[in-house]
Amino acid sequence: xMPSFYQLxxxxxxxxxxxxxxxxxxxxxxxxxxxxxxxxxxxxDFDQLLYSQQNANESADFLVINKKITNAMMGxxxxxxxxxxxxxxxxxxxxxEAFGFITSNQYKVTAAAPxxxxxxxxxxxxxVPDTFIDVKNEEWKWTPADNTIPIILPNDFxxxxxxxxxxxxxxxxxxxxxVKAIPMKITISQGLLTQEFTGRIVGxxxxxxxxxVPGSFMEWANAKFGxxxxxxxxxxxxxTKDPSNPALVKYLDDKGYxxxxxxxxxxxxxxxxxxxxxxxxxxxxxxxxxxxxVFSMFVQLVIASCKKKYNYWLHWVLLxxxxxxx
Amino acid sequence: MRQFxxxxxxxxxxxxxxxxxxxxxxSKQLAGYDMVISPWIAAGTGIAAVIVIGLVYIVxxxxxxKNINAIS
Numbered sequence: 502x503m504p505s506f507y508q509l510x511x512x513x514x515x516x517x518x519x520x521x522x523x524x525x526x527x528x529x530x531x532x533x534x535x536x537x538x539x540x541x542x543x544x545x546d547f548d549q550l551l552y553s554q555q556n557a558n559e560s561a562d563f564l565v566i567n568k569k570i571t572n573a574m575m576g577x578x579x580x581x582x583x584x585x586x587x588x589x590x591x592x593x594x595x596x597x598e599a600f601g602f603i604t605s606n607q608y609k610v611t612a613a614a615p616x617x618x619x620x621x622x623x624x625x626x627x628x629v630p631d632t633f634i635d636v637k638n639e640e641w642k643w644t645p646a647d648n649t650i651p652i653i654l655p656n657d658f659x660x661x662x663x664x665x666x667x668x669x670x671x672x673x674x675x676x677x678x679x680v681k682a683i684p685m686k687i688t689i690s691q692g693l694l695t696q697e698f699t700g701r702i703v704g705x706x707x708x709x710x711x712x713x714v715p716g717s718f719m720e721w722a723n724a725k726f727g728x729x730x731x732x733x734x735x736x737x738x739x740x741t742k743d744p745s746n747p748a749l750v751k752y753l754d755d756k757g758y759x760x761x762x763x764x765x766x767x768x769x770x771x772x773x774x775x776x777x778x779x780x781x782x783x784x785x786x787x788x789x790x791x792x793x794x795v796f797s798m799f800v801q802l803v804i805a806s807c808k809k810k811y812n813y814w815l816h817w818v819l820l821x822x823x824x825x826x827x
Numbered sequence: 828m829r830q831f832x833x834x835x836x837x838x839x840x841x842x843x844x845x846x847x848x849x850x851x852x853x854s855k856q857l858a859g860y861d862m863v864i865s866p867w868i869a870a871g872t873g874i875a876a877v878i879v880i881g882l883v884y885i886v887x888x889x890x891x892x893k894n895i896n897a898i899s
Contacts, residue, residue, distance in 0.1 A: 527834060534879060541875045542846050545868040546853060793883065794895035797890035798832075 522799040529792035536785030543773040543779045547771070554701075559793035563633055563708050564744060564760045565603065566591070566753065567736045582733035591737065597747045601630040603711070604719050612700060613686040626652075627711040628719035633738050636704030643718040649699045650687055653713040654680070657707040677705055709738070745771045766804030839880045846872055871894060 547822060567581070574580045584590075592600045606626045614620035631641070640651050685700035706713065729788040744764050753760060850869055 530835075530883065531838045531841060534876065535836055535845050537879060538842055538876055539848040539849065540874050542850060542868065542872045545871060549865055549868055550857070739868065740859070789879070789883070793886050795889065796887050796891075800891045 504672075514648040522795055524694045524800060526532065526792050526795035526799055529788055529795060533785050533788035533792050536633075536781050536788060540778050540782035540785055543774070547774050547778075561721065562742070563635075563738055563740055564749075564764055565709060565736055565738050566758050566760050567726060569757050569759045579733075583737060584733065588734075588737065591739065594749075596741050596746050596752075597739045598742055598745065599632065601633050601738045602734040603709075603736040603738055604628045604716070604734065606719065606724070607723050607730075607731065607732065608689050608691045608730075611688045611690075613688070615684060615686060625713060626714045626719065626722075627708060627736075628714055628716045629738055630716060633709070633740065634713065636706050638703045640701070640703045641715060643721075645721055645825070649684075649701055649719055650714055652685075652700050653702040653704045653706050653709075654702055655710040655712075657710055659705060689722060689726055694726060696726075697776040747772070761806050832884065835883055836882045839876050843873060843876050 515681075568574075568583070570581060577639065588600075591597060604627060610624050610626055612620075612622055612624050634641070634653065636653050638651070641653075643650060659675070659677065659680065666672065667674045681702045681704075683702075687700040689696050694696040743749070745766075750765050752758075753765075847869060850872075
C-alpha cells in the first residue's frame with residue numbers, strides 16, 4: 502500500500518537528523534513570538550493608559566499657556582498679552598480641542614478674615630469657562646443678586662501655606678475643610694467705588710493655579726468696576742487630547758509660549774516607549790525571519806540526508822507534493 | 828506543514844502565557860496609580876499571536892515545499 506505524504510514526511514522528520522536545528526528553530530520562534538507579543542502589548546498598554554476614558558482624569562488634558570517673560574518684556578505689559586492673530590492661530594491648531602480665555606480682574610481686590618484672625622491681603626481674581634474647571638460644586642454659580650462669591654483656590658497655595666509659611670512662622674496649619682468654613686470679607690474697589698462681598702472657598706484646583714471666581718461675577722464686576730476697555734488675555738487655557746503630542750510641544754517652543762512642563766513630560770516618555778517598543782518589535786521580526794529560515798534549513802537538511810536512504814519514499818513524496826495540498 | 832502544527836501551538840501558548848504574566852505584573856504595578864489596563868488588550872494580543880502562528884505556518888509550508896522540489 503502506498504504511504505501517504507504526511508506519513509512519509511513524519512518518518513523523515515523523526516529520523517533525528519538535524520534535531521539541534523529543530524530545537525534552535527523552535528527556541529528562536531518562541532523568543533521571536535514573545536518579543537513580538539511584548540511589543541504589541543506594550544504599545545497597546547501605553548496607548549490605553551494615555552488615551553482611554555477610564556484614565557482621563559490621570560492624564561493632563563488641560564494646559565494653561567502664557568508667554569515667557571523675558572528681560573526685554575519687563576515693564577511692558579502689552580507684550581505678555583495674546584493678540585487676536587495669536588489667539589486665532591492657537592485655536593486653529595489640530596491638537597486644540599477646546600480653547601478658553603483666562604479673564605483677569607480690572608479692579609482692586611482685598612480679602613480680610615473675619616473676627617480676631619487679623620488677616621488682610623491684596624489679591625486678584627481670574628475666571629475661566631466652567632468646562633475647564635476640575636472642581637465640580639453646586640455652589641459654583643453667581644448672580645448679581647448674590648452677595649456671596651464662590652472662590653476656588655489652587656491646591657498648591659494651601660500646600661505652600663501649610664508646609665512652608667505656617668511651619669516656618671509657627672502658625673497653625675489649616676485643613677481644606679477649615680478654609681471652606683471660613684467666610685472671607687472681600688472688598689472690590691475702583692477709585693471711590695467700593696463694594697463688599699462675602700467670599701466662600703468652594704474647592705481647590707489642581708489644574709489652574711489661580712484664584713478663580715465664576716465667569717458671571719467677573720463679567721459683572723469688570724463691567725461695573727473696570728475701565729471699560731476689554732483687555733487681551735495674558736493666559737489662555739486649552740483642552741488637548743494628547744498633552745504629550747510632540748507637535749504641541751514644538752509649537753509652544755517655536756512660539757515662545759510657556760506651560761506647566763510637568764504636564765508635557767509624557768512627550769519624552771512617549772518617545773522613549775515608542776523607541777523601545779519599535780526596537781523590540783524589530784528584533785522580534787528579525788528573529789522570526791531567522792527562525793523560519795532555520796526551520797526551512799532543518800527540513801532541507803533532513804530530506805537531503807535521507808535522500809539516499811529513503812529515495813524510494815522521496816519519489817512518492819515528490820509525486821504526492823505535485824498533486825496533494827500540503 | 829501539519830506535522831509542525833502542534834509545535835507552533837505549543838510555542839504560541841508558551842509565548843502568550845509569558846506575556847500574560849507580564850501584563851498581570853504591569854496591571855498590579857499600575858493599580859497604585861489608579862490606572863487601568865483593559866482586558867481587551869490581552870484579547871488583542873491573543874489574536875495577534877494566532878495571526879503570527881498562522882503566518883509562520885503558511886511561510887514554512889511554502890518553504891518546505893520549495894525545498895522538497897529543489898532536492899528532487
